[in-house]
Amino acid sequence: MIKNKTFRWTIQSAAAAGFVATTMLSGLAHAGPTLDKISQRGTIKVGVGTTPGFFAPDSNGKWQGFFIDFGRALSITVFGSPDKVEFTSSSPQQRLPALQSGEFDVLLSGVTVTATRAFKLGFHFGPTVFYDGQGILVRKDLGVTKAADLDGATIGAQSGTTGELNVADFFRKTGKTFKAVTIEDTGQFIAALESGRVDAITQDSSDLVGKRTQLKKPDDYVLLPERLSKEPLAPAIAGGDDRWLEIVNWTVNATIQAEEWGITSKNVDEFLKSEDPAIQRFLGVDKSFGEALGLDPKWAYNVIKTVGNYGEIFDRNLKPLGWDRGYNNLWTAGGLLYSPPFR
Structure with missing residues (x-):
């Protein structure tokens, strides 16, 4: 009798756990209004500024810069390609109303995180990508x-x-x-x-x-x-799409975590051989992690392979202007950059 009760409890618990897991996965897979629009049009619309090193078109009209690379990283996470993104210059007066009206899917124009913008304007912010003042x-x-x-x-x-x-x-x-x-x-x-x-x-x-x-x-x-x-600059999106917010969050976090592990665009293929389970999850060797997120298992690998880790993005765009890392260094090197765990 005890065995039967124990058996029934085990079956019921397993069924309940399976139901919760299925519900979570279906919720994660559900796209919100912003992601629906992005999927339908096939591109991400990004609002940027015009400051050399951060965002500026080159002589051929192609956008280059620190924040531009994060826009391309988002395109990789969503579409698997760095080119499914449209950059549009917007003035400080225009950019926030444009985000509210849906003209942009995300602002990567050096927006400062403030309480008023979060509560009054209803914006959500991704991780700080540049600690400024x-x-x-x-x-x-x-x-x-x-x-x-x-x-x-x-x-x-x-x-x-x-x-x-x-x-x-x-x-x-x-x-x-x-x-x-x-x-x-x-x-x-x-x-x-x-x-x-x-x-x-x-x-x-x-x-x-x-x-x-x-x-x-x-x-x-x-x-x-x-x-x-204090001017913490972060990606800004309109409220109401948690899935889109998390894609922004974890795309930025991936560049930071990769630098902490020493994974670069040049050596990322070598790390595919790593026996560290955390790195296997991160790079998609263990496909179950990416699949659980509803993303291509190799999304982080593709981001790092294409645009590099945070340090590479910084050095490529800002170091030539004389910028030191300062607060924008990893927490392990005296800075403020810190990624939550990928698990």
């Missing part, structure tokens, strides 16, 4: 060495960015004054500095480093050492 770019002939020296200066900030509020907070906190000039046209942002309309411009330091290269005489300008704020 707001800086100030000034003319060297002003003779200033720190932001507080700009007391009474005229400073330009782009409308539609967090820069407007951050610079105001900084000067209010330090008891200094400044004259704010709000500039909408991205093309006029550096022109205002070159023409002398403003003494300095303020924006994410990543943006300013790129814009400095666009000045006619870059050596006449200097980026001050302070960072006025």
Whole structure:
């Protein structure tokens, strides 16, 4: 009698576990509204900016840059190809409304994660792909060495960015004054500095480093050492599609995890021979992991083989501009980059 009860309990438990597993898998396989649109049109629409190193078309009109590579990685995860993606430049004023209206599937335009954008605008953010901070770019002939020296200066900030509020907070906190000039046209942002309309411009330091290269005489300008704020830059998507959010999350995480394991675009094939079960799951040698996610078992392998790990993406696009890894290093090297486990 005890044996029969035990047997029935075992069968019922197994059936229940199977039902839960089936339900989870069917839920994972179900595409949300954004993924449905992506599948139907056959491409991912990505909103980007225009900053050398991060996003800029080359001489042939092909988009290149740090954030561009993450867009291509998403295309690989979804379609198995890096070319099923459309990049469109969008100004800081246009990009958030465009995402809300469905014009873009994802913003990879250096969007700062903020509570207001999450709660009020209803955006979801992927992992931080670049830890940044707001800086100030000034003319060297002003003779200033720190932001507080700009007391009474005229400073330009782009409308539609967090820069407007951050610079105001900084000067209010330090008891200094400044004259704010709000500039909408991205093309006029550096022109205002070159023409002398403003003494300095303020924006994410990543943006300013790129814009400095666009000045006619870059050596006449200097980026001050302070960072006025924390600016974690992450992919942004509209709310309501959890499946799409997780694809964004784990595509970014894959580039970080690959670097931690030492897997690169050049040696990834050698790692296919690894006996480490975690690496076998990651690269699709163990196909059950990818199949459980509803993805091509080799999706992470294909991402790394094609665009490389995070370090390769950084070095290819940003190192030539003089960027150091800093906070954008792995947690094992004193940085903030950390991937959850692939299991």
